[in-house]
Amino acid sequence: MSKDAKSCGSCGTCGCGGKGLTTLKEGAWSQNPLAIQVLGICSALAVTSKLENSLVMGAALIFVCVGSNFFVSILRNNIPHRIRMIVEVAIIATFVILFDQILKAFYWDMSKQLGPYVALIITNCIVMGRAEAFALQNPPMLSIIDGFANGLGYAGILAAIAIFRELTGFGTIMGYEILAKDWYTPNQIMSSAPGAFFTLGIVIAIFNAIKGPDAMEGK
């Protein structure tokens, strides 16, 4: 089949069709969507001022990524090629709105805090990217693993950024005071947009230093 013959864009050396563990490791670590591919940073910048918000956002992305990857993968052999992206977006949007509805019904306070960013997951490049690059070429189970791995990779980096920003920007973690207000003046640049850029850069640098150079980079 011609679709399978295409090399999948973002995973390069390719874990496609390989073992689940490789897929899991690539999504969450060696091809981390945020730290290596630098995708989906818009929401990563917006919701990381508090750790609690970031964790819910990470959970939302895992849910959407797993769900959309699974259904795109099931349909992969009969989606008309010309409208495949429209179908993907429809599936993604369905899962995002589902999550938003559940938040509004059962986690009202969190829904209030995150405001518009849950709905904006529809436009998150990670979700669309995984559907296009992975789920279209791989069987459902492997696609679920891939969706979970990428969601996890996103959530992990988000949490790292949020811990740093909440600690320096508010002196708290999960709303609990860590750096007492008596001697620590919250650094407001960390709670605003520029702080997110600085932190993202630092976190990506640390991540890459720990991970070490990739085999692909030698090319």
Add this chain to the structure above:
Amino acid sequence: MKGSLYTLIYAAVVGIVCAATLTFAANFCRPYREKNEAAEKQINILLALNVPFDVDATADELLQIFDANIKQVEQNGMAIYNYEVNGKLDSLAVEFIGPGRNATVKGFLALEPDRKTIKGITFYQQEETPGLGGEIITAEFRDRFKGKSIYDEKGEPGFVVKKNADKLKNGVNAISSATQTCDKLGIMLTETLKSLSQEQVDE
């Protein structure tokens, strides 16, 4: 042509399945969501008026507390919520609505019986940027309003939310890096206060 027909039917089926799923989910969630929204509004009226209530109260309990304490009066199409203790007016609240930076902001402003001094402010709907404009919902920011006047030095109704505005009779300091939200908050409060004082003249 055969391919096009398949594509069309495929798109229609996907569309219908997605729409059906979402309709089902929305209908399933609606009672919970509406209860949350109603409770949110009542909690905010109670909070703004400083009515004592249990924070963990269920939506039904809240409704009882609300009905027992608050009397709603309509004046020129503006709802005013009166809180009476032993038949004496303790305070009153008015709703304010206006465009924020990201989306509509809704909240309540509570005034002392003299209708000149602010008793409290709450927000029950806002989608301002979390951590920035979203900080308007924090107690720290809302406490800045307590005891402030709704009239400026010349006796004109209005309110200012700007940098260093806490020196004014009718102003509070803005949140830094949330200038747009604060400016718009000032505008919507001023509009509400103007129509409120208008009504007093009409009475």
